[in-house]
Amino acid sequence: MKISHLTTGEEIIMNILWRLDSAYMREIIEQYPEPKPHPNTISTFLKILVEKEFLTTRKEGRIFQYNVAIPFKDYRKYLLNIFLEEYFNNSSSELIKLLHEENLLKDADFEIKAATILNPEKEKDSELSEFLNDITAPKKKKKKKEKDGKKKNKKKNK
Known part of the structure; x- marks a missing residue:
């Protein structure tokens, strides 16, 4: 699973799907913030997200259900690594x-x-x-001499 950078439009759709985990096109359109783009635009974004392997699809009759393939926490980690690399020398x-x-x-x-x-x-x-x-800290070695001495004393006392 190779994660790549998302455009702003793709990220808006992924944020919707990360909340829902899976959805149909009509549900994505309902959740999309105003001003809503044309459904063909959303459809194109969804196709690109499937190609980038952020989403998987399951066909049900004539419609597709879109499922999240890359979790939000993985994408966030990817962005943080890029941010650290580019702005803070890792x-x-x-x-x-x-x-x-x-x-x-x-x-x-x-x-x-x-x-x-x-x-x-x-x-x-x-x-x-x-x-x-x-x-x-590394473990300290036990003192063998003391133990050996105690064993000898026990044997002498018996």
Whole structure:
């Protein structure tokens, strides 16, 4: 399944279908916002969306039922990746910094990650970061000498 970019008209139709999951042409026309285009225009968009593999069809008599083939969350992820690549050099931390600077993201909204990215020096002092370091650190090797010594003492006592 290869996802491609949608035009504005295609995206309007996909938003309708993402809400409905599947629909007939008349249902899509009913849901289409004003000003509604000619039905032939909508039909052309639907044909293109089938070719782009965003939709599948099921024929019922003389009409088609259109079903979503690419879920909204997959398309959203695709757009986010393009956005990060083109505007933030694939750096999610740069995006988060901008959102924070523009007051669109509060520290409380994204506490752990935002605190780490926005205040790296603060992270070192944080109790949370100490806890995270403890649980993500490699396992410590058990002391064999103490166990061996205890076993020897048990054998001597018997």
